[in-house]
Amino acid sequence: MVALYLLILHWFSSLFCQSFFLHRYCAHKMFTMSKFWERFFYLLTFICQGSSFLNPRSYSILHQKHHAHSDTPKDPHSPDNHKNIMDMMIHTYKYYHEILNTEDEKIDKTIEHHYPSWKSIDDFSRTNLNVFVWPIAFLILYIYLEVHPLIILFAVPIHSVMGPIQGAIVNWFGHNLGRRNYDLGDNSRNTLIWDIPLMGELYQNNHHYSCQKINFAHKWYEFDPTFFLIRLLDYFKIIKIKRSCL
Ligand SMILES: [Zn+2]
Numbered sequence: 533m534v535a536l537y538l539l540i541l542h543w544f545s546s547l548f549c550q551s552f553f554l555h556r557y558c559a560h561k562m563f564t565m566s567k568f569w570e571r572f573f574y575l576l577t578f579i580c581q582g583s584s585f586l587n588p589r590s591y592s593i594l595h596q597k598h599h600a601h602s603d604t605p606k607d608p609h610s611p612d613n614h615k616n617i618m619d620m621m622i623h624t625y626k627y628y629h630e631i632l633n634t635e636d637e638k639i640d641k642t643i644e645h646h647y648p649s650w651k652s653i654d655d656f657s658r659t660n661l662n663v664f665v666w667p668i669a670f671l672i673l674y675i676y677l678e679v680h681p682l683i684i685l686f687a688v689p690i691h692s693v694m695g696p697i698q699g700a701i702v703n704w705f706g707h708n709l710g711r712r713n714y715d716l717g718d719n720s721r722n723t724l725i726w727d728i729p730l731m732g733e734l735y736q737n738n739h740h741y742s743c744q745k746i747n748f749a750h751k752w753y754e755f756d757p758t759f760f761l762i763r764l765l766d767y768f769k770i771i772k773i774k775r776s777c778l
C-alpha cells in the first residue's frame with residue numbers, strides 16, 4: 533500500500549510541475565512570477581521529475597512545434613505519425629535531445645526563444661549521476677519500507693521515467709481518444725470529462741482551440757485541476773495571470 537501512496541504522490545507532484553511550470557509558464561507564458569518564485573518552481577520541477585527532468589527550453593521548443601504543426605508530418609509527437617505509443621516516445625526522446633544539443637540560432641525562427649534557465653540544474657540533469665541517483669534513492673526507500681521485491685521492480689522504473697510517461701499519455705490519448713468540442717484541422721480530443729488523472733492536460737481539443745486560454749476546461753461540466761491551483765497561486769500573489777489568458 534505504501535508503494536501506491538508514493539506512486540500517487542510522485543505522479544501528481546511531477547504532473548503539477550509539467551502542467552503548471554513547463555507547459556503553461558515556460559511554453560505558453562500564461563502568467564508571470566518573480567525571479568525567486570521562478571527559481572523555486574524550477575527547483576521543484578527538478579526534484580519532482582528527478583532522473584527524467586524535462587529541460588524547460590527543450591520542452592518549450594518541442595511544444596511550440598507541436599502547436600504549430602499539430603497532427604501533420606512535422607508534428608514532433610503526433611499519434612498519426614507513429615505505429616504505437618512506444619514508437620512515439622522514442623521519436624520524441626530523440627527529437628528532444630536534438631533540440632537540447634542545438635543552439636537557438638539554428639532553431640526555427642518562428643519559435644520564441646525566452647525560457648527560464650538554471651545552468652547548474654540543466655547541466656547536472658544531463659549527467660549519468662542524475663540518471664542513476666534517483667532510481668537508487670527510490671530503491672533504498674522501498675527496501676527501508678520493506679516493500680515486496682516484485683512491487684519494487686514495477687514501481688522504480690515508473691518513478692524513473694515519470695515525466696515522459698505523463699507526456700506520452702497526454703500526447704497519445706489527447707490526439708486519439710475522446711470528444712471534440714471544436715472542429716479543428718487536427719485530431720485533438722478531450723479524453724476525459726473530469727480530467728483529474730492528468731490535471732487538465734487531456735483537454736487537448738479545448739487547448740488547441742485557444743492555446744493561450746489558461747483554463748483548459750471550457751464546458752460547465754469540465755474541470756481543470758491545474759487551473760484551480762493556478763487561481764490559488766494568483767490569489768496569494770505568488771504568480772500573476774496575464775489578463776489576455778483568462
Ligand atoms: Zn496537443
Ligand SMILES: [Zn+2]
Pocket residue numbers: 555559560595599739743
Ligand atoms: Zn500547449
